[in-house]
Amino acid sequence: xxxxxxxxxxxxxxxxxxxxxxxxxxxxxxxxxxxxxxxxxxxxxxxxxxxxxxxxxxxxxxxxxxxxxxxxxxxxxxxxxxxxxxxxxxxxxxxxxxxxxxxxxxxxxxx
Amino acid sequence: xxxxxxxxxxxxxxxxxxxxxxxxxxxxxxxxxxxxxxxxxxxxxxxxxxxxxxxxxxxxxxxxxxxxxxxxxxxxxxxxxxxxxxxxxxxxxxxxxxxxxxxxxxxxxxx
Numbered sequence: 001x002x003x004x005x006x007x008x009x010x011x012x013x014x015x016x017x018x019x020x021x022x023x024x025x026x027x028x029x030x031x032x033x034x035x036x037x038x039x040x041x042x043x044x045x046x047x048x049x050x051x052x053x054x055x056x057x058x059x060x061x062x063x064x065x066x067x068x069x070x071x072x073x074x075x076x077x078x079x080x081x082x083x084x085x086x087x088x089x090x091x092x093x094x095x096x097x098x099x100x101x102x103x104x105x106x107x108x109x110x111x
Numbered sequence: 112x113x114x115x116x117x118x119x120x121x122x123x124x125x126x127x128x129x130x131x132x133x134x135x136x137x138x139x140x141x142x143x144x145x146x147x148x149x150x151x152x153x154x155x156x157x158x159x160x161x162x163x164x165x166x167x168x169x170x171x172x173x174x175x176x177x178x179x180x181x182x183x184x185x186x187x188x189x190x191x192x193x194x195x196x197x198x199x200x201x202x203x204x205x206x207x208x209x210x211x212x213x214x215x216x217x218x219x220x221x222x
Binding site (some may be wrong): 031033035040041042043044045046053055056058088090094099101102103104105107110 | 112115133147152153154155156157160182200202208209210211212214215221
């Protein structure tokens with residue numbers, strides 16, 4: 001158990017809809033990173049937040065957006081869902097620049 | 112652009128054997144290298160973290176080595192057990208504290 005929780009566990013949406021995924025960081029961690037993992041592939045970095053500010057972004061379009069709150073919990077929002085957005089979404093918290101601790105992930109299916 | 116490759120993509124060995132998983136990366140300017148384990152449908156568990164200044168790390172039956180100059184890391188698993196069956200991923204952390212991942216090696220230990 002890493003102390004990082006994610007909700008929901010599973011989610012089914014249809015193309016064009018919007019989704020919000022949530023992550024609760026491990027106590028004391030001020031950095032959260034989000035990753036997308038397609039089936040059979042390694043995770044891809046989406047973005048990172050440090051003390052409520054975006055601190056780096058991977059090669060994802062603007063319809064992927066995020067927030068980090070004062071308690072360092074975080075949200076990942078995806079607008080205009082596409083079939084290829086179906087994946088496991090992982091968040092990881094850390095006390096930068098230390099080891100990242102991963103949550104169990106949210107499995108998103110887009111139909 | 113950093114690229115991480117893991118070979119082989121899949122490996123099946125009898126219980127009790129020692130085995131080596133390989134990871135290579137194209138840019139030696141890394142902050143650290145980490146090995147993770149992922150069980151089916153689950154999140155990621157950190158196994159070993161090697162700082163860029165280190166050559167190896169050990170934890171129980173696991174030993175990871177790092178050769179930055181050649182862009183290679185190996186994960187050695189001694190006396191394999193069926194419970195070791197999982198996908199093993201390596202990731203390098205760049206100077207922006209972002210993780211770049213390989214696609215993983217799926218390991219099956221046959222009883």
